[in-house]
Amino acid sequence: MPAWVLDDPLAVTFRLPRDEPLTMGLDDLPNPALARDLAVGVTRLAHPHGPIARAGTATQYVRTARRMVRELHAEGFIGGAAQLRRTVLVAYWLRGHYGVEHRTRRMLRALEEAAPVLPPETRDLVLGRNFKKPPPNTPLPPYTPGEWSRLLDTCRVLIRQSWRAHQRIVPIAEAGADPAVAGWSEPNIAWLLRRWGPVGRPAVAEHLGTTIRRISILGGLPEVRDALFPAMDVVIAYRLLLGAYTGIVPDGLDGLDLGDIDWAGDDTVLLSYLKGRTGDESLTLSPRASRLLRQWLRHSELLRGHAAPEVRDRFWLAATYQRTAAPPGFSDCMLRKWIAHHEVRGDDGEPLTLHKHRVRTTYHAERATQGWSGHATIDPNHSAQAEGDRYLAVATPAQQAAVNAIITDAQADLLRRAERPTVLTDDDTVELVAQFPEQAAGLVLDETVLRELVGGQRDVFTAACADQLVGLHGPKGKPCPARPWVCLLCPLAVFAPRHLPNLLRLKAFFARQFRQMPREQFAAVFGPYAHRLSAEVLPRFAPAAIEQAGQQVADVDAELPLRPEEATEEAAW
Structure with a gap:
């Protein structure tokens, strides 16, 4: 059993997961009958049957039981749980705070399940709703x-x-020796503490046959102990x-x-x-x-x-x-x-x-x-x-509008991810016009823009971008803040043969991340991008071009514009 009642003297013992055995006495309370009844209720709430899974929670419940016994005794109540009347409990709960009512209700409910002793009207009260509401719990801000x-x-x-x-x-x-023989020095102090453990001045003074004051004057003991x-x-x-x-x-x-x-x-x-x-x-x-x-x-x-x-x-x-x-x-x-x-x-x-x-x-x-x-x-x-x-x-029109906007953005993102990537197997303007996705049809793509896309003037790391200021991944009118792999799912990205070395560097980065991350986490963070790169972008290029580009890949983090937290290589934490 995870908890039980001891009768001589009255106490409660808990054996909870990952905690030392805990025993708390109740024999000093002025009303032993009520104290034992509440003790039975507390033991019935121990893990796995109830919410008491840690020593701190058990202590909290026992302290609440002690408080209830003392306060009711001060008002003249000397009976056990079977003598508790509805008026006594209502008065006690109304003047206390939520935690006291919540925990004592649970104790009495557990007692009633173990051995029905409460009067009918008291049982209905105990099984009913709390009088007090829990205090508001606001999330801790980062x-x-x-x-x-x-x-x-x-x-x-x-x-x-x-x-x-x-x-x-x-x-x-x-390299040290016993300071009682070889004298007081840092190596000898370290030699002694390594064998004795983190002892203090009294033990060392006794070993050397001197006084604690003398050890303090010599100095060095705390520093060596903290270092070891x-x-x-x-x-x-x-x-x-x-x-x-x-x-x-x-x-x-x-x-x-x-x-x-x-x-x-x-x-x-x-x-x-x-x-x-x-x-x-x-x-x-x-x-x-x-x-x-x-x-x-x-x-x-x-x-x-x-x-x-x-x-x-x-x-x-x-x-x-x-x-x-x-x-x-x-x-x-x-x-x-x-x-x-x-x-x-x-x-x-x-x-x-x-x-x-x-x-x-x-x-x-x-x-x-x-x-x-x-x-x-x-x-x-x-x-x-x-x-x-x-x-x-949601409760207001403004909240409903905000939720609808979030849903709309999410659906638009799913549609963008479903579009096939634009891959140019040859740097040709005609091919670009034929293959460019319909999502970019609303953009103003004049001859100058098309020439810049093909010529490399609009290149980012892994692709050429039709318009970095359109605001798909950031505020409109500002340069796109997306990470290099996000381009793989962006409808504005155009992939050409000149991007192959960086695409292969990105593929190697995904492989390193896969080796060091849990599979589920990798699938959530990098999975869609890795799949788009391996299944839809790279297969569009000729094997000879991929092989030639692969000779430029060193498979190291320095090849990519990564933030420190995105590094995959061994580094000092």
Whole structure:
């Protein structure tokens, strides 16, 4: 069972997924009868039967039960759930906030399912609707580009400095000796700590037969310890940066174990995690997230060897001033101290308000601006179904017009993608006029424009563009901002033999992306473009021309105008 009641003394014990066993006492409450009834209701709400899947949620429910027992006892109620009257519950719920009513209703409903004890009128009340409404929950906005850049730069600098210090000190520790015999020096301190773990001054002073004050005067112990073993500041930086690189829910990242890592080759990592609202999920990490994860495992390897057996397999470990390493909890208070210590500022000049869910929101917002066809356009924490139910139920004519405009644009985009590409097997103006698609018939294409299309004056990277200012992929009157592969589906693009080298470079880029991305993600991001290139554009050219153009392709990212986040080659994260 995931939870049960202990009677002597009265307590509730939970065994929840990915959490240590948790026992909370109820024997100090003034009304043992009601306390036990509520305890039974709480245990019936434990995962997988109810919403209590984490230790924090269990603590919240038990605290609410304790509060109810104390407050009702203060008003003179001394019976159990069987003596609860409708008037008592109505008065209690009306003066409390939504959370108290919501949780106590659930406890009493679960108790009634386990053993019907409530009076009929009280049962009807408990099974009815809440009096209070939940407080409005507005989605967290993503961080601004400036705030996001400052936060990630702080994490990268802190990790880089700590990792370099770790790489420097480990070989030095191998060359050291016991400081009790060879004297006090950096190599000897490192030698001792590598064998003893992240111990503090008292243990070292006792080993050397001296005083703690003497160790403080000699100095060097904290610096060597922080270099050998990642301190909490460094662990937080790794945690935030991994969240910024993956977008995994905070509770999923915080609860990781080593067993959640599945190595699918040297560079590909499948990370499994628990999402509280949906259950077990997994994600194939990007190259930079995989490199960061691999570096963290190497960085924490020495520390893990000194950790207690019960925490050794935890993914996140931080050095303490003891002989063991304890897994940190990334609380809001701890994150606020980290922000203040490293002076990370918001755009208003004040200390940045750091929220782990907001990191995930910013990750999805960043991907939405990089050509990722994600569905979460309003709140990335919602599913497509939730967004459709919540946001597409229009109430005003203006909202209806906006939704219709979105649908019209989407349908027009589908029609444009269905058109055959214009491919010239020979640079000939007559052929261009014969093959140009009907979608461009409304444009003013005089003889000068046709000559420029054929002659190369209107070339972009992969094609010649009939009009970069028409606004198919950006604001009208402004140069087209589309990425190079978008031209493959654009009705204004004209492909000629002179474009073959760049088309083949784009094909090689797709192949590199396919090797490093999950198949479903590649199909969503690059699939339509890769199919158009391989099935409809390149087959129109002669094999000899393709072979000759292929000799100019080096299959490297430098051949394409890519942004840093679009790189496919190994690079420092």
